Amino acid sequence: MNITNDIVTSYINRHYEPLNDELGALRAMGEADRVPIILKETEQCLSFLLALKQPGRILEIGTAIGYSSIYFAHRCPQAEIYTIEKDETAVQAARHNIAAFGLEPRIHSCFGDGQEQIEKLRDAGIDGFDFVFIDAAKSHYKRFLDAALSVCRKDALIVSDNILQKGMTVSDQYDPQKKHKTNIKKMREYVDYICSSRELETSLLSTGDGLAVSIFRGEHG
Numbered sequence: 001m002n003i004t005n006d007i008v009t010s011y012i013n014r015h016y017e018p019l020n021d022e023l024g025a026l027r028a029m030g031e032a033d034r035v036p037i038i039l040k041e042t043e044q045c046l047s048f049l050l051a052l053k054q055p056g057r058i059l060e061i062g063t064a065i066g067y068s069s070i071y072f073a074h075r076c077p078q079a080e081i082y083t084i085e086k087d088e089t090a091v092q093a094a095r096h097n098i099a100a101f102g103l104e105p106r107i108h109s110c111f112g113d114g115q116e117q118i119e120k121l122r123d124a125g126i127d128g129f130d131f132v133f134i135d136a137a138k139s140h141y142k143r144f145l146d147a148a149l150s151v152c153r154k155d156a157l158i159v160s161d162n163i164l165q166k167g168m169t170v171s172d173q174y175d176p177q178k179k180h181k182t183n184i185k186k187m188r189e190y191v192d193y194i195c196s197s198r199e200l201e202t203s204l205l206s207t208g209d210g211l212a213v214s215i216f217r218g219e220h221g
């Protein structure tokens with residue numbers, strides 16, 4: 001890993017405990033199937049932020065098989081969660097897992113593009129989110145964020161995952177074949193955007209694949 005020394009990461013992960021056996025089993029299944037669910041060290045950081053924030057309404061862009069949204073539901077037993085996924089097969093798997101955990105009443109699985117689905121939620125009067133997790137197509141974070149801010153409360157916490165993209169956001173040397181040129185350019189623009197926005201107070205963390213933690217300071221749009 002180009003971001004954190006592997007020895008450091010394995011030390012941190014030795015202190016990781018799944019919240020319960022069922023979540024541990026879902027993580028193991030996701031990892032075995034190579035589903036890009038949140039890294040253990042990312043989960044540890046999210047756990048801490050969720051404990052501090054105690055959100056009532058969580059918005060997630062990028063459901064995959066539902067691991068992180070099911071995790072949020074366990075970590076925040078009072079929270080209502082809206083999670084958006086554009087891949088139909090993934091949505092089906094997520095809905096199956098959400099139902100198996102008995103969480104259908106609290107996790108709303110939305111099928112479609114992140115921005116479009118957020119706009120639908122807004123039009124339906126569903127807003128007041130106080131925690132947002134952006135974990136979907138890396139070159140589209142800005143439009144996901146802009147849409148998300150329109151349904152957020154003041155002081156909402158916004159966590160953007162994978163902002164360092166295995167170090168590629170930081171330096172071209174980590175993408176020697178230039179295979180990820182567009183994603184790298186877009187992520188650099190996104191990081192500049194959230195760090196310079198007067199609506200946001202942002203901290204960049206080298207946890208996992210890089211996390212940006214932002215506090216929404218005011219009205220958007």
Ligand SMILES: C[S@@+](CC[C@H](N)C(=O)[O-])C[C@H]1O[C@@H](n2cnc3c(N)ncnc32)[C@H](O)[C@@H]1O
Nearest residue numbers: 037038062064067068085086087113114136137
């Ligand atoms: C990294 S995975 C999400 C992992 C999940 N948050 C977890 O930790 O369990 C990213 C997901 O975003 C989805 N995705 C990609 N583009 C999207 C878009 N425009 N709108 C919504 N979801 C999208 C992908 O299909 C993929 O399943």
